[in-house]
Amino acid sequence: MSLQAMTAILNKIKEYDRIVIFRHKRPDGDAVGSSLGLRGILRATYPQKEISVINCDHTDFVAFLGEEDGPQPDEYFREALGIVVDTGTPARISNPQYALCRELIKLDHHIPIETYGDLQWVEEERSSCCEMIATFYNTFRDELVLTKEAATCIYTGMVTDSGRFRFREVSPDTLRAAATLLETGIDLETLYAQLYMKDFEVFKFRAHVYEQMQITENGVAYLYVDDATKERFGLSHEQASASVSYLENIRGSLIWLAFIEAEGEIRVRLRSRFVTVSELAERYGGGGHACAAGAFVRDKDEMNKLIAEADALLKDYKETHEGWL
Numbered sequence: 001m002s003l004q005a006m007t008a009i010l011n012k013i014k015e016y017d018r019i020v021i022f023r024h025k026r027p028d029g030d031a032v033g034s035s036l037g038l039r040g041i042l043r044a045t046y047p048q049k050e051i052s053v054i055n056c057d058h059t060d061f062v063a064f065l066g067e068e069d070g071p072q073p074d075e076y077f078r079e080a081l082g083i084v085v086d087t088g089t090p091a092r093i094s095n096p097q098y099a100l101c102r103e104l105i106k107l108d109h110h111i112p113i114e115t116y117g118d119l120q121w122v123e124e125e126r127s128s129c130c131e132m133i134a135t136f137y138n139t140f141r142d143e144l145v146l147t148k149e150a151a152t153c154i155y156t157g158m159v160t161d162s163g164r165f166r167f168r169e170v171s172p173d174t175l176r177a178a179a180t181l182l183e184t185g186i187d188l189e190t191l192y193a194q195l196y197m198k199d200f201e202v203f204k205f206r207a208h209v210y211e212q213m214q215i216t217e218n219g220v221a222y223l224y225v226d227d228a229t230k231e232r233f234g235l236s237h238e239q240a241s242a243s244v245s246y247l248e249n250i251r252g253s254l255i256w257l258a259f260i261e262a263e264g265e266i267r268v269r270l271r272s273r274f275v276t277v278s279e280l281a282e283r284y285g286g287g288g289h290a291c292a293a294g295a296f297v298r299d300k301d302e303m304n305k306l307i308a309e310a311d312a313l314l315k316d317y318k319e320t321h322e323g324w325l
């Protein structure tokens with residue numbers, strides 16, 4: 001099944017002289033890594049083709065991986081093949097010009113809520129979209145060229161989206177794909193320093209989060225970051241959003257949530273161990289993976305409702321399961 005989809009994608013890539021790669025809004029390491037990594041492979045393999053990554057928002061999170069390409073007028077897209085990576089639903093695609101492309105490919109690892117594009121390769125059991133790009137390269141490695149720079153992008157997406165190869169989706173195939181990337185000589189020491197080093201103020205913010213965090217009766221840990229707090233610590237939206245991971249290892253807490261104010265909305269990041277939270281996210285206009293999802297709430301009332309639903313979900317889980325630590 002996946003070989004068929006990969007072959008169809010490679011054939012489409014060969015057909016087009018212009019290819020534009022898109023990713024989701026507010027990108028994470030996987031979205032940036034898979035788009036820049038795929039661009040790197042295609043540019044190195046087909047130097048005569050025009051390959052670009054064109055999106056409408058910017059992130060500093062993994063800026064060390066390189067720059068995307070600048071904006072283009074609508075006409076540019078009409079002759080192009082579009083490839084959307086790491087994006088489950090069309091509403092989440094960063095650049096609405098994706099819709100102008102002559103043909104469109106969806107290449108993704110999210111639970112498919114809504115399909116789009118002329119050709120899809122979706123494997124929700126993959127630990128990252130970058131793992132799929134690495135597998136794509138591996139499958140056609142006699143034809144495709146992988147540079148160290150492209151491999152670094154793809155490896156970064158793999159390690160960030162799999163929690164450093166910790167999450168349950170990590171399989172023997174994941175590590176085989178990662179091994180292929182390492183063969184190019186990726187500088188892991190520099191890469192991990194880039195991922196772990198934070199500004200001094202971020203550590204102050206972390207202390208603030210630990211002071212403020214709350215936990216429900218059944219163990220849902222949560223935090224709220226308003227605009228004033230972001231300003232006080234000089235945080236970008238990405239830095240504030242990363243705080244969800246601070247709640248990750250509280251004993252007895254199998255669900256943890258971060259509510260982050262952003263442009264008049266409250267963005268929710270849901271994380272869990274064992275318990276599925278994607279359906280809860282879907283009830284609040286979001287989605288994602290079983291144990292890592294996102295959504296939005298309008299106000300504090302809706303936030304409290306979501307917390308209460310998460311608490312009931314966790315109560316039920318604990319009552320009906322064993323071995324959850």
Ligand code: AMP
Nearest residue numbers: 269270285286287288289292293294295
């Ligand atoms: P995040 O908290 O942004 O890292 O999101 C966790 C996962 O859920 C990622 O795979 C996202 O792509 C997905 N996700 C986040 N927000 C949404 C949303 N509003 N709708 C659908 N999927 C989402």
